[in-house]
Amino acid sequence: MTTVTGETPLQGNGPLGQPLDSREDPQLLRGEATYVGDINLPGTAHMAILGSLVAHAKILSIETKAAEQLPGVLKVATAADFTDVMPLPCIWIPGGVESHFPPHPYGLPGARPVLTGDAVRHVGDPIAVVVAETPRQAAAALAAISVEYEPLPVVTRADEALAEGAPQLHEAVPGNLNAYWTCGDKDRTDAAIAAAEVTVDLDLVNQRTINSPIEPRGAVGDYNAVTGEYTLYASTQGPHNHRFLLSALVLGIPFNKLRVIAPTVGGSFGTKGYLYPDMALVLLLSKALGRPVKWVDTRTGLMNSTVQGRDHRQHVTLAGTRDGRITAVRATSYANLGAYPSTIGPGVATALMGRSISGMYDIDAAFCEVYAAFTNTVSLGAQRGSGRAEAAFLMERLVDRYASEIGMDPAAVRRKNLVPKEKFPYDNGLGWTYDSGDYQLNFDRAIELSGYADMPARKTEARARGKRLGVGIASYVAICGVGPSTRMSQEGMLGGTWESANIRVHPTGEVTVTVGSASTGQSHGTVFAQVAADELGIDPAQVQVHEGDTQSAPYGQGTYGSRSYSMAAPAVALTARKIKSKLIRAGAVFLGVPEDKVVYEGGKVHEEGNEENAKTFAELAMAMWYGWGLPPEIEPALDETTHFDPPDFNYPFGTHVAVVEIDELTGETEVVAYTAVDDAGNIGNPKVVLGQIEGSIVHGLGQALMEAAEYDENGLLISRDLGHYALPRAIDAPFFSLDKTTTPSPHNPLGAKGAGEIATVPPAAAVVNAVVDALSDLGVQHIDMPVTPEKVWRRLRGESQ
Amino acid sequence: MDLSLNVNGRPEQFSAAPNELLVERLRDGLGLTGTKVGCDTGQCGSCVVRLDGRSVKSCLILTVSAAGSEVATIEGVTTPGGELSGLQEALRQEHGTQCGFCTPGMVMALGELVENTAADPEPPTEPEIREWLTGNLCRCTGYHSVVRGVQRACSAARAQETAEPATAAASGQEGSGR
Ligand code: FES
Ligand code: FES
Numbered sequence: 001m002t003t004v005t006g007e008t009p010l011q012g013n014g015p016l017g018q019p020l021d022s023r024e025d026p027q028l029l030r031g032e033a034t035y036v037g038d039i040n041l042p043g044t045a046h047m048a049i050l051g052s053l054v055a056h057a058k059i060l061s062i063e064t065k066a067a068e069q070l071p072g073v074l075k076v077a078t079a080a081d082f083t084d085v086m087p088l089p090c091i092w093i094p095g096g097v098e099s100h101f102p103p104h105p106y107g108l109p110g111a112r113p114v115l116t117g118d119a120v121r122h123v124g125d126p127i128a129v130v131v132a133e134t135p136r137q138a139a140a141a142l143a144a145i146s147v148e149y150e151p152l153p154v155v156t157r158a159d160e161a162l163a164e165g166a167p168q169l170h171e172a173v174p175g176n177l178n179a180y181w182t183c184g185d186k187d188r189t190d191a192a193i194a195a196a197e198v199t200v201d202l203d204l205v206n207q208r209t210i211n212s213p214i215e216p217r218g219a220v221g222d223y224n225a226v227t228g229e230y231t232l233y234a235s236t237q238g239p240h241n242h243r244f245l246l247s248a249l250v251l252g253i254p255f256n257k258l259r260v261i262a263p264t265v266g267g268s269f270g271t272k273g274y275l276y277p278d279m280a281l282v283l284l285l286s287k288a289l290g291r292p293v294k295w296v297d298t299r300t301g302l303m304n305s306t307v308q309g310r311d312h313r314q315h316v317t318l319a320g321t322r323d324g325r326i327t328a329v330r331a332t333s334y335a336n337l338g339a340y341p342s343t344i345g346p347g348v349a350t351a352l353m354g355r356s357i358s359g360m361y362d363i364d365a366a367f368c369e370v371y372a373a374f375t376n377t378v379s380l381g382a383q384r385g386s387g388r389a390e391a392a393f394l395m396e397r398l399v400d401r402y403a404s405e406i407g408m409d410p411a412a413v414r415r416k417n418l419v420p421k422e423k424f425p426y427d428n429g430l431g432w433t434y435d436s437g438d439y440q441l442n443f444d445r446a447i448e449l450s451g452y453a454d455m456p457a458r459k460t461e462a463r464a465r466g467k468r469l470g471v472g473i474a475s476y477v478a479i480c481g482v483g484p485s486t487r488m489s490q491e492g493m494l495g496g497t498w499e500s501a502n503i504r505v506h507p508t509g510e511v512t513v514t515v516g517s518a519s520t521g522q523s524h525g526t527v528f529a530q531v532a533a534d535e536l537g538i539d540p541a542q543v544q545v546h547e548g549d550t551q552s553a554p555y556g557q558g559t560y561g562s563r564s565y566s567m568a569a570p571a572v573a574l575t576a577r578k579i580k581s582k583l584i585r586a587g588a589v590f591l592g593v594p595e596d597k598v599v600y601e602g603g604k605v606h607e608e609g610n611e612e613n614a615k616t617f618a619e620l621a622m623a624m625w626y627g628w629g630l631p632p633e634i635e636p637a638l639d640e641t642t643h644f645d646p647p648d649f650n651y652p653f654g655t656h657v658a659v660v661e662i663d664e665l666t667g668e669t670e671v672v673a674y675t676a677v678d679d680a681g682n683i684g685n686p687k688v689v690l691g692q693i694e695g696s697i698v699h700g701l702g703q704a705l706m707e708a709a710e711y712d713e714n715g716l717l718i719s720r721d722l723g724h725y726a727l728p729r730a731i732d733a734p735f736f737s738l739d740k741t742t743t744p745s746p747h748n749p750l751g752a753k754g755a756g757e758i759a760t761v762p763p764a765a766a767v768v769n770a771v772v773d774a775l776s777d778l779g780v781q782h783i784d785m786p787v788t789p790e791k792v793w794r795r796l797r798g799e800s801q
Numbered sequence: 802m803d804l805s806l807n808v809n810g811r812p813e814q815f816s817a818a819p820n821e822l823l824v825e826r827l828r829d830g831l832g833l834t835g836t837k838v839g840c841d842t843g844q845c846g847s848c849v850v851r852l853d854g855r856s857v858k859s860c861l862i863l864t865v866s867a868a869g870s871e872v873a874t875i876e877g878v879t880t881p882g883g884e885l886s887g888l889q890e891a892l893r894q895e896h897g898t899q900c901g902f903c904t905p906g907m908v909m910a911l912g913e914l915v916e917n918t919a920a921d922p923e924p925p926t927e928p929e930i931r932e933w934l935t936g937n938l939c940r941c942t943g944y945h946s947v948v949r950g951v952q953r954a955c956s957a958a959r960a961q962e963t964a965e966p967a968t969a970a971a972s973g974q975e976g977s978g979r
Contacts, residue, residue, distance in 0.1 A: 021893060028901025029889040029908060031835025031875030032882070038834035135829075214839040214847055214940050215902040266837070266902025267940050299840035521900030521941050691896050691946050698943030722844035722938065730934035730944040735927075 016534035016750075019687035022523040033264040036218035036235045037296045044220070045074055047282060047295040048138035050128040050145055051304055052120035055156070055376040055715020056167060057149035059119055059127065067130060067144040072137035074289055076145065078128045079117030082284065087113045088275045089249045091494035092347030094181045106249060112340040112379075114250070114277040114284075120149070121169050121339035122376050123717055124304025126277050131285050131293055154715040158334035158373040159313050169339060169374040176374045178337055181350040184367035184430045192328035192365040196319030200401045205784050206390045208311035208336065208709040209702075210719070211383045212727055213520075215266020216297035217306055221282030225290060230283045231259045237268045237520045238558025243550045244495065245275050245343070251283065258283075262548035268520035269699070269757070270382030271306050273560045274343040303720045307345060307381025308709050311336040312353070312370075312390050318398040322406055324413045328365040331357055331394055335372045338379035344493070345380040346372055351491050352387025352479070355431040359395040360439045360475045360653055361417040366429050376715040382560065384699050385478070385760030392476040396765035400472070400772065401781060410473055410769070411447055418443060418475075432479055434651040435745050435753075442679050442741040443475060446655035449737055450675035455659075467661040469672075470774025474656050474765035480754020481566040481650040481747065482557075498645035499563075500554040501571035503532060503579055505638035507625035509618030511536070511543045513575075516556015517568035518548040522756060523688045524564060530684055531569045531750070535576030537603035538617050554641055562652070562754030565684055570748040571644035577749075578640040583620050586634055590615055590623060650745035652753040654678035656697070658766035662774045667793025669771055671701060674763075675737040681745045681753035690738070693759040697736060700763025702728040706786050726786075804868040808833070809877030817864040824848045824859040827874060835875035835905045839938070846937030849906035850874045856910040858936070875905035878912070887961070888915050891954035892947065899941035907937050907947060915954050919962050924955035 027033050064076040089104045090111040104111075116125050128145050132138035153167035160166060161176040169176055193199055220233040230253065236242050239260040247258040265272060278295050286293040297305070312333045319328040335349035354368035383389075399417075403410040418439040419426050426434040451458075455471045462469035482488060483497045502514045513532045517524065529543035547553050556568060580600050587605035588595040597608045606614035615623070627636025659673040676697060683689050706726035710718040719725035744751025764785060771787050772780055780795050805814045808831060817826060827833045827850065836859060839847035843861040850859045851873035878886050885893060888911055898904040914933045918925050925933070930951045934944060 022896055024901070025893045025896065025898050026885060026889075028898045028904050029885060029892055030879050030881075030883075031837075031905035031908075033901050034834075035837070035902065037828075037838065040832075212940055213900070213902070214845055214938060215837070215900065216839070265900065266839075267900040269940065296838075299842065299845075523896075523899070687896050691899055691942055694943035694945045695899065695939075695941045696943070699940070721842045722840045723842045727938050727940065728943075729938065730931040730948065731928075733943060733945070735945055735948075 014534035014537065015530045015540045016684055017682070018530070018685070020526060020530060020540065020685055022688060023526045024523050035215055035264050035266050036220060036233055039220050039233050039263060039294070041220065041222060041292040044292045044294050045131045045133060045289060046135040046138045047129055047131050047285060047293050048135070048142050049126050049278060049295070050142045051124035051126055051301065053123065054120060054149055054151060055123050056152040056154045057120050058152060059117065060148040060150055062128060063146040064128065067141040070137065070141045070144055072133035073130060073141045074133065075131045075285060076128060076141065077285065079113060079115040082114050085114050085280060085284065086250050086252060087111055088277065089245065090341035090343060090346060091245070092344035092492055094179060094347050094350040094492045104249065111342065112277070114280045122378055123715060124378060125339065129281055129285065131289060154376045156375050156377050156711040156715050157313065158336035158371065158375060161373040161375045162334065162371055169376065173374060177371060178341060178374055179346055179350060179372040180369070181354065181372065182367070182369040183354045185365060186367045189328050189330050189365040189367035193317055193319040193330060196327055197322045198402065198406055199317055199319045200398065200405050201315065201317050202397055202401055202782055204314045204316060204394055204397060206310045206312040206314065206393055207785050209309050209383055209707045210303060210709050210725055211269040211271045211309060212725065213267030213269060213271065216299055216302040217272060217276065218296035219279050219282045220292060220294045221286035222292040223283065223287040229257050229259065231261065232279060232283055233261045233263055234279055235265045235272050236260065236262045237265065237273045237518060237560055239518055239548055239550050240516050240555050241273065241495070241557050242275060242279065246279060250280050259551045262518045265520040269384040270309070270386055270560060272520065273558060274307050274381050276305065300721050303725065304378060304717055307342050308338065308378050309381060309383025309386055310390055310703070311380055314394055316394050316398055318402050320402055324406060324408045324416050326361055326363050326402070326417045329358055329363055329395065329398065331368045333368065333370045335370050336375050336377060336380060337372050338377045339374060340379050342379040342381045344382070347492060348382050348386050349380060353390045356388050356391035356477065356479060357395050358428050358430060359392060360419060360477055362419040362423065363429070368430065377711055384696060384757045388476065388478040389700065389761045389764060392474060392761045393765045396474040396762065396769060397782065400769045404776065411452060414473060414475060415443060432651070433648065434477060435648065435747055436743045437651065437653055437679065438741060438743050439653060442653065442677055443655045445739055445741060446657055446675055446677035449677065449739055450657035452657065462661055466664050468664060468774040470660050470662065470770040470772070472658045472766045472769025472773055474762035474769060475654070476761045477651050477653040478754060478758045478761050479649050480562040480652055480758065481646055482561045482563050484648055485645050487648065497557050498643050499556040499567040499571050500641060500643040501568060501575045502554050502641040503572070503575045505579060505621045507622050509542065509621040511538070512546060513543055513572055514546045514553045515568045515572065516554050517559050517564045520559055522559065522564060522692065523685065527565065527684045527688060528569060528572050531572045532576050535573050536579065536617060537601060562756040562758055566650050566745065566748055566752040566754055567644060567646070569684060569752060570750050571642045573749050574642040574644060575640050578642065579638050582638060586620065586624060586630065587615060589629065589631060589634070646747045648747050650681065650747050650753040652678065652680045652755065652758045654758065654762065656762040656766045658763065658770045660767060660770040660774060662771065662792055664796065667789040667796055669705060669787050669792060671767060672734060673737070674734060676759055677739045677741060678759055679741040679743050679753070680755035680758060681743060682751040683755065684752070689755050692756045693738060694736060696757055696759035697763050698728050698733045700760045701733055701767060704764040704767035704785055704787060705732070706788070708786050802865055804865060806867060806870060806872055808872045809874060819865055821864045822860055823862040823864050823867050826864040827859060833874050833876050837902055837905055839902065844938065845903070846910060847903050847906040849909040849937065851909055851913065856913045875908060878908060887957050888912055888954040891957060892950035895946045895950040895953060897942060897947040897950035903937060903939040907939065910937055911951055915951065915958055918955060919958040924952070924959055
């Protein structure tokens, strides 16, 4: 059973911090929520996309006549039909590096055209589209399009793409190198490693994974010929960002002529924040045909077109003393960006990963370099825990390797190197400054809760049952709260990364909160209502939350990097405070006392020391709506907005302990116990966060044990559907032991840190550490993910990796 | 081909192509969009409906082969906006849904389990619940809250069974069509 032993950190006596039931759940449970696939506008036509069947080839010709003649077909289009459409841009090229990519007309790094015309560079690269009366007719017509290819050699690994004589993907990018990026101090690190008593090295593969939200992506485009406005319904986690990118940078239409609506979105985990060709295509074709155009992806389509994640090949080194003090860490990573730079993929593969590698440890010298290369695979993007999971994996594997080298307990090594409490804010030497933390408390709690001291006895007991028991620890720091706009611009991100919130108080005392962020299953409607209600001293049931429609919501970048609660929720809180301060000023008028004698508490204003002379929130709302008797300096009505741009990121952290049992006969690894103690600062709704933590851990276990996007030597994606790509099922995880520590962040008024995906960061490392522990007497020092029964079985029989 | 189905207690008559999938009929033909499509291969369970009481993946069944059957979809579990079924209520209390995309399929599949075990002396064990759930993928919750929800629903169903065995047995309970 999941045990949550920590006290719920209430932030006060109000609704914030309470495990309120999610108000979104009933309609989801009844199947009444509307996802993109459920939207059927009158007159809708259906789009299907022809993706390349080969990984790398020149396109010699495309023949569409036969398809055009098929029943129901309304239009077949290729790149030649969209010559005035700009390519999809890449907006996060890590700061300080040259992107080596043909520029976008606006001077941005270009990424990919809406349809490829000259060559295909990965299986699934979109070549043509069909619009027909029904989805079946559109899909059938794809088969009638014939494409003549001239095959080109294929490369699917980043390190191989950088080798002499490798196949070239883009003329403008000689050697396939998109970016060489570094952080930290190379000379200092090299010197520390050269002088060290002990050094350990590992070659790691952080395999490519596919996020696999259960809802594939979809889009509906609707052009209004009367107003000249476009509406896009899309499965997006950032409707405002998509509006900005699509209108100004792709379609070349005014910002205010594109409305983007995110309906209910069926999971995302990073992938639905990216700009994809289909989003532009449904809009362009809706205008061309004068009808709404709808596209819903298939699972195989998703596997071949939606951004994939992780995919680093690394050589990493750790240096330390014989008695367990880490003195330096160095990483060289080959990151596989896929065939084109995705919207923010290059930033994920570099800054998000590299600056995080030192984890919870106080290390004097650190350096990371990343070679980000193009290959004939699907573009790289974010995956739940992206960048930070890759960093934690490399560091936590290294720490275990080091502990075994010096014959010290891995927990003791970690304990010895944690950043001490007094050192915050802590500059990690790689570009991040950790805001706050009590790493010792967190670590000790995880070790104790996991029953770490009993492991030797449990190993013996397991051995008697034919099982090898292993225990693995992984600690992490996850940068969240993206972000401070100026800081992100230094990282190379285009665009403001702030969030905003509007609060409107209606004459009846009910409240509407509108935020720029957009949920993909995180119960924003519940949690943001708690924030506003808590500040205003009212019942959350009085507060209704809206988001996801750029026409009604104020700007916000959206939900990614576990940022909604630490970016959008502070905007809500600050807006509520503006409302409160206006009510204090107006209260002075209504109560007939000076302003400094007006107190706002418990959802009303009253005269200081005289609770009889009071007005409730509802009375004030009505009075402000009438506006009668207000002095000229106080405007009527209550309608406020805040744009929140934090001074810096926030840094949640935690420690996880995995216990695995390996079957001697079959090589099967079973996670038999899992302990996680995470610190996400102050939490708004523990029930919602619990769900996110549990889901995140299972996602991380998936990478460790079963998930891998596999390409063959021809660049065909073998794991092209859920029969070939293993996702964790209900039988794959035990209930977890969960706890939390609470270190508020000083960088937002709620003391919040990111929470949603942070628990995806350490599980892969914890599990692989546990597996290596279980096999250590066989001389096993590392095993690549996913840890399949076959791999383990071979190790049990003495075969090397 | 002209055929008929009984969907959520309502007779439906229509003509269907021989290769039409049941999920297409439900979603596109009958506008019952509560049933979701998450994969092309019968792996994810988002499309589970009940066919003559048994939970099945409606993306793997041809409409013609379902002809004449009773089909129950998520829309039949409750009236629009109406009171949740016992299983749905238990899942709500345990927050057994996040993005909700896998949820209708889960409710249909788990409804069969809760219903069929309500009269057993012992509720299904945790491994039994997890085993039952292997046909349904969820990427958000990690399944734990779903399993807790089923445990809660099974206890509630059992309590009801002991309290009023006759009515509970007659009413059809969780997930069945009305
Ligand atoms: S859509 Fe039927 S099992 Fe996935
Ligand atoms: S709740 Fe999102 S897939 Fe299950």
